[in-house]
Amino acid sequence: xxxxxxxxxxxxxxxxxxxxxxxxxxxxxxxxxxxxxxxxxxxxxxxxxxxxxxxxxxxxxxxxxxxxxxxxxxxxxxxxxxxxxxxxxxxxxxxxxxxxxxxxxxxxxxxxxxxxxxxxxxxxxxxxxxxxxxxxxxxxxxxxxxxxxxxxxxxxxxxxxxxxxxxxxxxxxxxxxxxxxxxxxxxxxxxxxxxxxxxxxxxxxxxxxxxxxxxxxxxxxxxxxxxxxxxxxxxxxxxxxxxxxxxxxxxxxxxxxxxxxxxxxxxxxxxxxxxxxxxxxxxxxxxxxxxxxxxxxxxxxxxxxxxxxxxxxxxxxxxxxxxxxxxxxxxxxxxxxxxxxxxxxxxxxxxxxxxxxxxxxxxxxxxxxxxxxxxxxxxxxxxxxxxxxxxxxxxxxxxxxxxxxxxxxxxxxxxxxxxxxxxxxxxx
Numbered sequence: 001x002x003x004x005x006x007x008x009x010x011x012x013x014x015x016x017x018x019x020x021x022x023x024x025x026x027x028x029x030x031x032x033x034x035x036x037x038x039x040x041x042x043x044x045x046x047x048x049x050x051x052x053x054x055x056x057x058x059x060x061x062x063x064x065x066x067x068x069x070x071x072x073x074x075x076x077x078x079x080x081x082x083x084x085x086x087x088x089x090x091x092x093x094x095x096x097x098x099x100x101x102x103x104x105x106x107x108x109x110x111x112x113x114x115x116x117x118x119x120x121x122x123x124x125x126x127x128x129x130x131x132x133x134x135x136x137x138x139x140x141x142x143x144x145x146x147x148x149x150x151x152x153x154x155x156x157x158x159x160x161x162x163x164x165x166x167x168x169x170x171x172x173x174x175x176x177x178x179x180x181x182x183x184x185x186x187x188x189x190x191x192x193x194x195x196x197x198x199x200x201x202x203x204x205x206x207x208x209x210x211x212x213x214x215x216x217x218x219x220x221x222x223x224x225x226x227x228x229x230x231x232x233x234x235x236x237x238x239x240x241x242x243x244x245x246x247x248x249x250x251x252x253x254x255x256x257x258x259x260x261x262x263x264x265x266x267x268x269x270x271x272x273x274x275x276x277x278x279x280x281x282x283x284x285x286x287x288x289x290x291x292x293x294x295x296x297x298x299x300x301x302x303x304x305x306x307x308x309x310x311x312x313x314x315x316x317x318x319x320x321x322x323x324x325x326x327x328x329x330x331x332x333x334x335x336x337x338x339x340x341x342x343x344x345x346x347x348x349x350x351x352x353x354x355x356x357x358x359x360x361x362x363x364x365x366x367x368x369x370x371x372x373x374x375x376x377x378x379x380x381x382x383x384x385x386x387x388x389x390x391x392x393x394x395x396x397x398x399x400x401x402x403x404x405x406x407x408x409x410x411x412x413x414x415x416x417x418x419x420x421x422x423x424x425x426x427x428x
Contacts, residue, residue: 003306004058005030005041006048006078007069010332010365010388011291013037015067015305017361018298022306029061035379036364051078058087065090067309071148071288075101090309092287095263099254100287103144103184110282113253117282118142118187125181126171132185133163142186144284145170147179152225152339154284156188189283191276192424194235195293196246198271201312202264205251209300209323210238211293212424217339219420226339227385230421232329232396233296236428237275246273250282266312295330295363295388326359326392329399331407331421335366336414338384345370346381346412354406359392362406381412396425 003025005016013036016028020040031054033043046053048070055078058066066082068074068091077094091097098105104122109115123129133141143166145153153176157163163185170180194212198205212235217223238246250271258265270286270293298305302322310316335342348367355362366383389406393399400422407417 001025001064002027002029002062004054004061004063004066005069006054006066006073008032008034008037008048009069009291009383010363010385011289011294012069013363013365014295014298014388014390015069015289016041017363018301018305019067022304024304024306029057029063031057034364034382035367035369036362038369048073049076051076051081054078055081055085055087058082059085064088065306065309067091069288071097071100071286074287075148088310088313088315090312091267092265093263096258096265097287098263099258099265099269099285101148102182103146103284104182106285107184109254109257113257115250115253115282116279118189120184120186123183123185126167129167129171129183129185130164133160133167136160136185139163140188142188143167143170144184144186145176145180146182146184147176149176149179150227152176152227153179154225189274189276189281191274192237193283194238194273194275195231195290196238196243196251196271196273197290197293197297198247198251198269199308199312200251200255200265200267200269201314201318202255202259202266204318205247205255205269206308206319206321207243207247207251208321209233209297210235210243211290211296212237213290213293214418214421217334217418219418224339226334228290228292229332229334229418230330231290231292231296232327232399232422232425233293233300234327236425242275242280245280246271249280254285292330292332292388295390296328299328299330299361299390299392300324300326324392326394327396327399328390328392329396329403329422330363330388330390331403331417332365332385333387333389333407333410333415333417334385335381335383336416338416342384343414344380344382346414348379348381348386348410348412350410351379353409354389357391357402357406359402360406361390362410363388363390386412386415396422400426
């Protein structure tokens, strides 16, 4: 069949890379794609938020399955529109995508289903937020923009002054646009984070390999949150017992609750959890594959991803997923200045050398092909997160060494990356 992947980041490159290995695939398109994806798929210049344009393309090109990478088109209702046209599409419908579209909605679902999570106040405006803040007796607290904010709408506030400034930024200065009209002021949970991704057909769920993301921009988990600076799989903190607990106390209650609400959930469900001294608690839900967790997780998948996706929409039998025994590590190489201002168009050197290292895949995120100084077309930077250098190894340390060996061969002006990806796993 022909498959259309929507998106242009490292997650989408990893999806295209894994989908290309499926026996069911005749041709892959990606809209809009990037320079790395173009080596595996035909890139189509349709933006991921142009639902009508994507629908028209899918209808005109006999697309057998559409795979949605980013959250924005899911929240905008792309699944509903494709289903109305009789097209197969992987991902949750708009009603179900509210689990990511609204932190307040997700928190209410967790409370209704007795899912373990932090205490929180949902505030509809600056007055409510200030009132809730005045009642807080100890810091830090976490302030979350209710809507989509590209992974940057969560701020840990160490004191009241920082919290007031954050509320002003979100609700008065509108740094996240309408996403900050409502905020969730939440208890700060201390512990170790992990990412649990499951495939679901609305009734049953299949967990993927565990992973852990690194959100902060600098080593030692310092600096502002980003979309993710690296990830590894498996995450040692996720024991078999903990995974069973998350499935029983988090995943299945949410799936049952969404179905009872008339919003059955199909696709991938991502639970961001915090393992605390008081037990495992949910930080947030995402309604799509994580980025960069996807790069690390799919590098270890030893089964047909397309078959698994088809199961979620009732088009295939339930798969028995197999995983490679090796560990994997993804190191994100970013533009200097990210997650704040950064420059684009910097020539990237060393990609071919890095890609030739055994068990290494360089996933492109913010890249494009460009004519530079009248020379031949070259790969240049085109985003904040530029590459996801992903490597396998016999264990986490070997995977880390392999990934950083590849990173050392890559260069562009101003490039930045963390040098401690996987440090928690090494401590264990």
